[in-house]
Amino acid sequence: MSAPAAHLFQSQPNAARRSERATFWLFRAATYLVLACGLGVFGTIFFKGAGTVFKAEAPFINTTFFTDAPESLYVFEFEGKKYEMGDREFRAFKKKHPAAATVKSESYVYSAGGIFPCIVGTVLLVVGSMTIALVLGVCAAIYLNEYARDGLFIRFVRLAILNLAGVPSIVFGLFGFGMFVIYFGWNVSLIAGWFTLAFMVLPVVITASEESLKAVPKGFREGSLALGATKWQTIRQNVVPYALPGILTSSILGIARVAGETAPIMFTAAYVVRDKLPWDVDKAGDFFFQGVMALPYHIYVVSSKIPQNDYTERVQYGTAFVFLLVVAFIAASSIILRNKLRSRYKW
Amino acid sequence: MVIADPMLMDTPSSAPAKSSAYKPAVRLSPASVPLAAAPGAAAAPIGETLVDISHLDFFYNTSQALHDINLKIEAKNVTAFIGPSGCGKSTLLRCLNRMNDLIDGTRVARGTIKIHGVDIYQPDVDVIELRKRVGMVFQKSNPFPKSIYENITFGLRLQGMNDPAKLDEIVEKSLRGAALWDEVKDRLGASGMGLSGGQQQRLCIARAIAVEPEVILMDEPCSALDPVATAKVEELIQELRSRFTIIIVTHNMQQAARCSDKTAFFYLGKLIEFADTRDIFTKPANAQTEAYVSGRFG
Numbered sequence: 005m006s007a008p009a010a011h012l013f014q015s016q017p018n019a020a021r022r023s024e025r026a027t028f029w030l031f032r033a034a035t036y037l038v039l040a041c042g043l044g045v046f047g048t049i050f051f052k053g054a055g056t057v058f059k060a061e062a063p064f065i066n067t068t069f070f071t072d073a074p075e076s077l078y079v080f081e082f083e084g085k086k087y088e089m090g091d092r093e094f095r096a097f098k099k100k101h102p103a104a105a106t107v108k109s110e111s112y113v114y115s116a117g118g119i120f121p122c123i124v125g126t127v128l129l130v131v132g133s134m135t136i137a138l139v140l141g142v143c144a145a146i147y148l149n150e151y152a153r154d155g156l157f158i159r160f161v162r163l164a165i166l167n168l169a170g171v172p173s174i175v176f177g178l179f180g181f182g183m184f185v186i187y188f189g190w191n192v193s194l195i196a197g198w199f200t201l202a203f204m205v206l207p208v209v210i211t212a213s214e215e216s217l218k219a220v221p222k223g224f225r226e227g228s229l230a231l232g233a234t235k236w237q238t239i240r241q242n243v244v245p246y247a248l249p250g251i252l253t254s255s256i257l258g259i260a261r262v263a264g265e266t267a268p269i270m271f272t273a274a275y276v277v278r279d280k281l282p283w284d285v286d287k288a289g290d291f292f293f294q295g296v297m298a299l300p301y302h303i304y305v306v307s308s309k310i311p312q313n314d315y316t317e318r319v320q321y322g323t324a325f326v327f328l329l330v331v332a333f334i335a336a337s338s339i340i341l342r343n344k345l346r347s348r349y350k351w
Numbered sequence: 352m353v354i355a356d357p358m359l360m361d362t363p364s365s366a367p368a369k370s371s372a373y374k375p376a377v378r379l380s381p382a383s384v385p386l387a388a389a390p391g392a393a394a395a396p397i398g399e400t401l402v403d404i405s406h407l408d409f410f411y412n413t414s415q416a417l418h419d420i421n422l423k424i425e426a427k428n429v430t431a432f433i434g435p436s437g438c439g440k441s442t443l444l445r446c447l448n449r450m451n452d453l454i455d456g457t458r459v460a461r462g463t464i465k466i467h468g469v470d471i472y473q474p475d476v477d478v479i480e481l482r483k484r485v486g487m488v489f490q491k492s493n494p495f496p497k498s499i500y501e502n503i504t505f506g507l508r509l510q511g512m513n514d515p516a517k518l519d520e521i522v523e524k525s526l527r528g529a530a531l532w533d534e535v536k537d538r539l540g541a542s543g544m545g546l547s548g549g550q551q552q553r554l555c556i557a558r559a560i561a562v563e564p565e566v567i568l569m570d571e572p573c574s575a576l577d578p579v580a581t582a583k584v585e586e587l588i589q590e591l592r593s594r595f596t597i598i599i600v601t602h603n604m605q606q607a608a609r610c611s612d613k614t615a616f617f618y619l620g621k622l623i624e625f626a627d628t629r630d631i632f633t634k635p636a637n638a639q640t641e642a643y644v645s646g647r648f649g
Binding site: 223226227228230237349 | 448453480487493495496505509510542
């Protein structure tokens with residue numbers, strides 16, 4: 005029996021109040037759990053990768069990791085001291101100290117040097133595939149939202165887009181391999197990777213572009229048409245510019261996906277190792293038909309295709325850390341671009 | 352493309368050379384000249400029938416929105432469409448510049464709408480040309496989220512006008528024409544969306560008159576405005592009536608009484624009565640009209 009109420013509105017413990025509190029804490033705990041997972045993932049990568057990416061002395065950033073290609077790491081003892089050296093450094097060392105020529109060393113592949121070719125490859129893959137996806141996706145979205153009349157065919161198209169979104173990325177990889185690499189004869193190349201990745205994010209881009217186009221008030225279209233604009237003039241000048249920030253927002257999600265997927269590029273664009281950089285080509289046309297190294301594939305290679313040890317772990321986490329930085333950088337630039345556009349057309 | 356510009360003649364301050372360059376466009380004769388071919392705005396004399404609607408039946412899919420409408424709208428007059436919601440007055444207005452084409456499933460089942468004697472629903476009509484001559488101001492003000500200047504020049508640029516001096520001139524004239532110039536002359540580069548509701552609506556009017564239409568359709572232009580802004584727009588309508596044929600849809604009977612010459616009362620998709628505004632409000636011929644204007648229903 006509860007105490008008698010002191011006044012009319014005295015709060016009393018009851019079932020509703022208890023369940024209210026319980027629900028509140030349930031939701032709150034769920035949110036905190038998500039936060040903890042995120043922190044756990046990022047924290048691990050940060051702390052384990054920081055040792056590779058940063059260093060104790062100035063300029064505090066391990067520049068070779070950003071600017072060099074992967075090399076084998078040599079670990080050896082010489083005159084009582086323990087050394088860890090990359091391939092080239094080791095050879096120079098042996099030249100300088102002839103006595104070291106016969107020293108017994110252990111070698112670990114890809115554990116020295118840097119990941120510059122992977123960074124370049126990933127940036128190229130993202131830029132190329134997002135360009136293709138945006139052009140195709142925005143055109144398709146404009147057609148679906150502005151021109152097409154709702155009917156059986158359009159419903160079928162939408163269903164196809166939805167289904168495309170549900171296809172596992174490895175299937176896109178196989179599709180790209182069969183279609184672009186073999187049938188079109190593009191071999192393992194940037195362009196094959198671009199199209200494979202572009203097709204993978206197309207559903208995201210189309211759906212989001214359509215939503216952004218839908219969000220543009222009808223009044224702008226009517227106002228434009230009532231002034232004697234054609235449909236395309238209206239769309240080009242008074243619909244798409246206003247929808248662009250929204251389209252870019254969604255493509256930011258696409259960027260993270262494109263940059264991160266390993267499966268679609270492992271058959272179509274990615275090399276385990278390549279000593280030439282992408283712009284190191286004889287003719288400009290060859291640029292599109294060369295394979296590249298890519299960050300996610302490099303992580304895959306160093307984490308599963310070579311013998312694991314402490315030295316490879318450094319590269320794994322270092323690469324993962326840089327990978328996050330690269331994605332963050334590309335996403336941040338599109339956010340800045342979007343905000344610029346958004347402030348230009350405020351409504 | 353020459354923009355025939357009656358406003359040039361109204362403002363003595365503008366260059367006389369330009370005024371003399373203004374040629375009144377050839378009056379359209381229905382048989383020989385298609386609507387699209389006429390340059391600029393033809394000047395229909397005051398009181399002459401400009402828009403001739405006869406036996407118009409209009410459908411949204413299977414539901415009939417307009418029943419046998421017969422209406423002759425005179426040039427250089429303000430015609431008000433009044434009636435309760437859903438009576439078809441906005442639908443009829445949007446028929447006049449074929450904005451209903453944008454809605455799937457709409458069709459004119461019978462009858463004609465002639466402007467200058469040309470049936471605007473005949474197959475070879477260029478809707479773009481029609482809309483250049485029949486401008487529209489919407490219920491919800493819809494300036495483009497661009498600068499005030501770009502809002503006004505949008506229609507002109509569509510017509511291929513790119514001469515900056517000429518554009519500047521028309522922007523000023525249109526804004527003056529819409530009684531907005533003094534309020535915005537120092538911030539033509541600012542977004543049109545940054546203006547107040549009443550200013551936005553006047554910007555939309557300025558945008559519409561910049562392309563020199565003959566007819567301006569106004570679909571409840573004041574329904575979202577406060578009384579002060581409404582008064583300004585009504586004042587503006589009075590100023591524009593000498594140059595344009597204005598058709599205004601309104602829910603506000605006082606507004607119709609204040610600013611129109613002729614009033615058409617619609618009820619359930621039918622035109623009940625069309626007469627001089629004074630007569631509609633003082634001695635309506637029809638009992639339903641009388642009941643509506645006296646506030647007994649609707």
